[in-house]
Amino acid sequence: MSLLALDSVCKSFGSTQIIRDVSLNIEAGEKHAIIGPNGAGKSTLFHLISGRYPLSSGGIQFKGEAIHNLPPYEIARRGLARSFQVTNIFHRMSVFENIRCALLWSEGYRYAFWKLLGRQAELNRKTHEMLEQIGLADKADLPSGELAYAQQRALELGIAVASGAELIMLDEPVAGMSNSEAENAVALIRRITEGKTLIMVEHDMNIVFDIADRISVLVYGEIIATDKPESIRSNARVQEAYLGEVPSDA
Amino acid sequence: MKKNLALWGAYALILLILPSVFSSVLGISILNQMTIWIIFALSYNMMLGQGGMLSFGHAVYFGLGGFMSVHALNLIADEILVFSVTLIPLVGGAFGLLAALFIGSFSTRKAGTVFAMISLGIGELIVALSLIFVDFFGGEAGVSGDRTYGPPFFGVEFLQDSEVYYLGAFWLFVATLLMYLFTQTPAGRMANAVRDNPERAEFIGYSTRRVRFITFCAAGLFAGVAGGLFAINYEFITEENLNALTSGRVLLMAYIGGLGFFIGPIIGAVILTLMNSLLSNYSEMWMLYLGIMFLLTVMFLPKGFAGFIMMHRAAWANGRLGSLALPYFLIAVPASVFLLAFVGMVELSHADELLHYLGMSLAADSPVSWLVLLIMAGGGAIGVRLARARLSDAWELANAAAAGPQSQEAQR
Numbered sequence: 179m180s181l182l183a184l185d186s187v188c189k190s191f192g193s194t195q196i197i198r199d200v201s202l203n204i205e206a207g208e209k210h211a212i213i214g215p216n217g218a219g220k221s222t223l224f225h226l227i228s229g230r231y232p233l234s235s236g237g238i239q240f241k242g243e244a245i246h247n248l249p250p251y252e253i254a255r256r257g258l259a260r261s262f263q264v265t266n267i268f269h270r271m272s273v274f275e276n277i278r279c280a281l282l283w284s285e286g287y288r289y290a291f292w293k294l295l296g297r298q299a300e301l302n303r304k305t306h307e308m309l310e311q312i313g314l315a316d317k318a319d320l321p322s323g324e325l326a327y328a329q330q331r332a333l334e335l336g337i338a339v340a341s342g343a344e345l346i347m348l349d350e351p352v353a354g355m356s357n358s359e360a361e362n363a364v365a366l367i368r369r370i371t372e373g374k375t376l377i378m379v380e381h382d383m384n385i386v387f388d389i390a391d392r393i394s395v396l397v398y399g400e401i402i403a404t405d406k407p408e409s410i411r412s413n414a415r416v417q418e419a420y421l422g423e424v425p426s427d428a
Numbered sequence: 429m430k431k432n433l434a435l436w437g438a439y440a441l442i443l444l445i446l447p448s449v450f451s452s453v454l455g456i457s458i459l460n461q462m463t464i465w466i467i468f469a470l471s472y473n474m475m476l477g478q479g480g481m482l483s484f485g486h487a488v489y490f491g492l493g494g495f496m497s498v499h500a501l502n503l504i505a506d507e508i509l510v511f512s513v514t515l516i517p518l519v520g521g522a523f524g525l526l527a528a529l530f531i532g533s534f535s536t537r538k539a540g541t542v543f544a545m546i547s548l549g550i551g552e553l554i555v556a557l558s559l560i561f562v563d564f565f566g567g568e569a570g571v572s573g574d575r576t577y578g579p580p581f582f583g584v585e586f587l588q589d590s591e592v593y594y595l596g597a598f599w600l601f602v603a604t605l606l607m608y609l610f611t612q613t614p615a616g617r618m619a620n621a622v623r624d625n626p627e628r629a630e631f632i633g634y635s636t637r638r639v640r641f642i643t644f645c646a647a648g649l650f651a652g653v654a655g656g657l658f659a660i661n662y663e664f665i666t667e668e669n670l671n672a673l674t675s676g677r678v679l680l681m682a683y684i685g686g687l688g689f690f691i692g693p694i695i696g697a698v699i700l701t702l703m704n705s706l707l708s709n710y711s712e713m714w715m716l717y718l719g720i721m722f723l724l725t726v727m728f729l730p731k732g733f734a735g736f737i738m739m740h741r742a743a744w745a746n747g748r749l750g751s752l753a754l755p756y757f758l759i760a761v762p763a764s765v766f767l768l769a770f771v772g773m774v775e776l777s778h779a780d781e782l783l784h785y786l787g788m789s790l791a792a793d794s795p796v797s798w799l800v801l802l803i804m805a806g807g808g809a810i811g812v813r814l815a816r817a818r819l820s821d822a823w824e825l826a827n828a829a830a831a832g833p834q835s836q837e838a839q840r
Contacts, residue, residue, distance in 0.1 A: 228631060250630040260631055268624040270688075271617075279621045282614050283633030289642055291615035341632060 179242055181206040181345060181375050182227070182258075187236035187246075189219075189226055189399075196222050198399040199236070206344070209376045211390035213383070215419065219399040220379040221263055224349050227377075228260045229253040240345070255283060259343035263350045263379075265330045267337065269323030273314050276322050276333055278305045280340035305340075311370055312336040313362075328359040332366065345375045352382060364388065387411075395419065436605065443597040447590055456589045458705045463596030464657045465701050467603045469681040469693035471650035476679075477687035478611060479643035480623030481536070482544045484675055485551030486651055491670020492527045492554070493520030493652025495565060497659035501573030513578045513586060517599045517656035524652015528645045536640035539626065551672055558667040570666030573659065586660070596657050603653055608690060610646055619643040680718070684725045686732025695733045713774055748826035755819040762811025769804035776801065 180203035189197040196219045204210050212220050225231045227238055229250040238246040245253050268276050278301065285301050287293065295301070309315040312332045317325060322333055331351065339346055351367060352360040364385055367376075380386050386393060387407045394404040397419045403410060410416055446459055468490055475481045497520040503509040535546040558565035565571070575586045584591050610616045618639045622629045626636040659665055668674065677700070685696020700718070707714040729736050743749045772785050776792050783790040790797035 230627075230631075249635070251633050251635045254631050254633040262628075266625060266628045268621045268628065270624050271620055275617060275620070279617055279629075280632045282618065287614040289615045289618070289634075289638060291610060291613045291642060291646070293614060294609065294612050295614065295617060296612060337628070337632065 180204055180239075181208075181241060182377075183239040184227070185237045185239070187223075187226060187238060188234045189222060189231065190234045196399050197226065200396075200399070200401050202394060202401060202404065204345070204375060204377060206375055207373070209371070209389055209391045210378070211386040211393045212377065212379050212396055213381070213386055213393060214396035218396045220396055221349055222399075223396065224260060224347055224377075224379060228258065228347060254341070254343075257341075257344040258347070259338045259341050259345070260347040261334050261338040261349055261351060263353065265327075265334050267322045267330060267333055270321060272319050273322050273325065273333060274305060274309065274318040277308050277336055277340050278302070280337040281305060281308070284341040284343075308336055308340050312366060328355055328363070331355065331363065335363070335366065335370070339370045339374075343374070345377070346371055348376065348378045348380075350379055350381065352380065352385060360385065439604070440601055443601060446597075447593050451590075453589070454705070456593055458701060460589060460593050460596055460661045461701045461705065462698055463593070463600040464654050464661060465678075465681060465697040466694050467600055467657065468651055468654035468678050469685065469697040470604060470607050470690075471647045471654065472678045472682045473687060473690075473693040474607060474610070474619075474643055474647040474650070476682060477689075477692070478616065478623065479619040479640060479647070481539055481547075481640060481644065483547040484544055484672065484679070485547035485549075485554075486647070486678055487670045487672070487674035488531070488551055488554045489524040489527050489648040489651035490655040490658070490674065490678075491665070491667075493522075493524035493655030494658045494665045494669055495571065495655075496520060496523040496652075497656040498571050498573040498663070498665050499564075501575055501577070501659060501663070502571075505574050505577040510579065512581045513575050513660060514581045514595055516575075516660050517653045520656020520659065521649045521653040524655060525645055525649040527652075528648020532641050532644035532648070536644050537637050539622075539636075539640065548672070551670075551675055555667060555671045558670065565667060568667065570664060570668075572664040575660050575663055589661075592661055596661065599653060599657055603650055604694075607646075607650060611690065615639065615642050680722055684722060684732055686729075686734030686736075686738075688731055689734035689738065692732050692734035699733070711771075711775060713778070716774065717771070743823075743826035746826060746828075751826050752819075752822055755815065755822040759812060759815035759819050762808045762815060764808075766805055766808025766812060769801045769808060772801045773798070773805070 182202075182204040184200055184202040187197055187200045188195065200223065212223065214220055222231065226233055226246075229245065229248055229252070233246050236246070237244055240253070240256060240258055243256070245256065245258075268279065271279070278295065281301060281304055285304070287298075287301070306315065306318075309318055312335060314325075314329060314332060314336070317329065322330065325333060331354075335348070335351060338348065348367065352363045355363060360382065367378075367389065376389075378386075378389065390407055392404060393407055393410045394401050395410065395413075395416050396402075402415050402419060403413050405413065447456055450456065450459060468486075471489075472483070472486050475483050475486065497516045500509065500516060500519045501513065504511065504513065531550055535543060535550065559567065575592070586592055586595065618629065618634050619642070621632075622634070622636045622639045629636050629639065655665075655669070658669065681696035681700045682693045683696065684699060685694065686692025703714060703718055707717065711717070725732060731738070740749060740752070743752060768786060772783075772790065775785065776783050776790050776797060779790070779792050783792075788797075788800065790801070
């Protein structure tokens with residue numbers, strides 16, 4: 179059984195069809211990339227899976243359970259975490275608090291108002307560990323809104339993976355970064371998604387071919403191909419859609 | 429941890445000492461008002477400052493708690509209920525919470541404008557109800573009670589205002605501590621997260637509605653505690669205590685004090701209570717001054733008085749706070765002159781007879797009086813202008829050393 183199964187997913191905004199009949203299976207442990215030209219509906223697909231938008235028709239199953247009618251927080255609690263294309267952090271709170279909040283639910287704290295966070299040694303240890311992993315340990319007490327861009331992206335990633343979710347969805351994690359920053363980010367993504375399932379939207383083909391086990395190509399709301407990287411590269415329809423944008427030596 | 433304990437110890441000590449320092453009838457009366465308003469303002473800050481919910485109807489929970497408390501006082505007097513009046517704030521809190529549980533169940537679905545409008549509507553609704561259910565709300569006359577019945581508390585019967593003060597101070601301390609601790613819990617932290625970014629909060633597993641609801645209920649509870657103290661202190665409550673005026677007043681307190689800081693509303697409540705009690709003795713125009721102060725705060729100190737104090741942390745850390753004293757003094761003198769002239773003009777504009785002000789006798793129909801005030805104001809304004817450059821230079825210098833390592837860090 180697939181970890182995540184999309185079954186004829188459609189999404190329209192008014193009369194405009196954004197996602198047309200997308201079916202896709204993601205296996206546990208897979209690193210899956212979704213590529214496609216601008217406006218193909220990649221981010222919309224992410225929003226549909228993570229519960230931000232309701233589907234127009236079709237269904238989505240995660241670990242065998244239908245999740246397409248659930249609110250985002252229910253989906254997140256089942257072990258599906260995501261990051262955002264535009265940095266989406268708790269900007270007035272410290273870096274440390276950002277990560278700690280991301281850990282709260284999975285650590286079982288729920289809505290507790292009778293437990294003092296300062297006394298939760300295990301929780302605070304895990305928060306520090308996560309900060310070490312994303313390289314922000316020395317920025318722990320800084321308000322997250324004051325971080326540099328690449329650091330905010332790292333925090334964005336950290337919030338997504340902190341909960342220990344099985345399925346992690348990253349929406350253009352390295353967009354807007356310099357080459358060296360992107361390199362660091364890719365190393366970070368590899369490290370923190372080890373042993374987990376990853377779905378990633380990314381424009382940088384080098385990174386896509388570097389990380390992904392399988393690639394889906396989304397064009398005008400339709401998946402025109404899902405395959406291993408080398409097969410995708412030689413796929414005629416994909417080459418047509420990209421007009422030779424796929425680097426042949428990647 | 430030790431530092432925290434010391435701070436709380438100091439807080440308790442100040443509360444204990446205050447009535448000895450301000451022992452006049454007026455002093456005790458003002459202190460009693462402060463205990464009430466500080467709790468109320470802190471509870472408002474839970475909503476707006478920590479939870480990001482702008483409410484125009486927070487007085488509903490204060491007022492309902494207060495009304496139930498007065499009724500409880502009467503039940504004690506009639507010997508239907510037998511418990512100490514020291515526990516009345518709990519009655520207020522319970523009914524504040526009950527009202528919040530009910531109203532919050534639908535109003536916390538959304539934050540922002542929707543929430544603000546619902547809070548306004550609920551506020552108006554309760555006011556309308558108060559004029560319909562006369563038995564409970566007492567109509568325009570309100571309801572009164574008597575706090576001196578009921579079993580004495582270790583011999584104290586609360587005949588004196590000073591006895592009421594210690595009761596108020598006890599509940600103030602407890603309420604402050606609990607509200608502070610709330611900010612340190614998972615629910616309290618998630619309230620901040622939902623305030624900052626409700627969308628992301630949902631994607632880390634939290635229902636924003638539930639998070640808001642919990643904060644809302646906690647705020648309602650403490651507003652009710654403040655209402656209970658109000659009932660004990662005044663032995664009297666009217667519809668005015670749950671209407672938009674009171675809701676607006678607590679908003680001003682929290683805002684002027686500083687929303688982003690736990691201590692902010694305390695400062696705001698102290699300042700506004702002082703203005704309300706003292707200034708109103710001197711001038712009919714005190715509401716105007718309050719309005720101007722609010723305006724100036726919003727424009728120049730968006731983080732309130734607490735924010736203004738916190739602005740000096742860097743200079744303090746640099747050990748350069750002292751270097752600001754002289755520039756501050758140099759700007760304070762002309763600023764005070766300007767302010768005094770402005771107040772003089774306001775007072776003169778509605779004076780029927782000779783206005784005795786700053787040792788001068790001013791008349792509204794005398795051009796000379798106006799000219800004197802205008803010259804004072806002009807001189808003050810010019811003085812502020814001249815002193816400003818010096819202050820900003822001193823400010824840069826005092827903060828420079830702190831800015832240095834930080835900017836280096838950012839470059840790394």
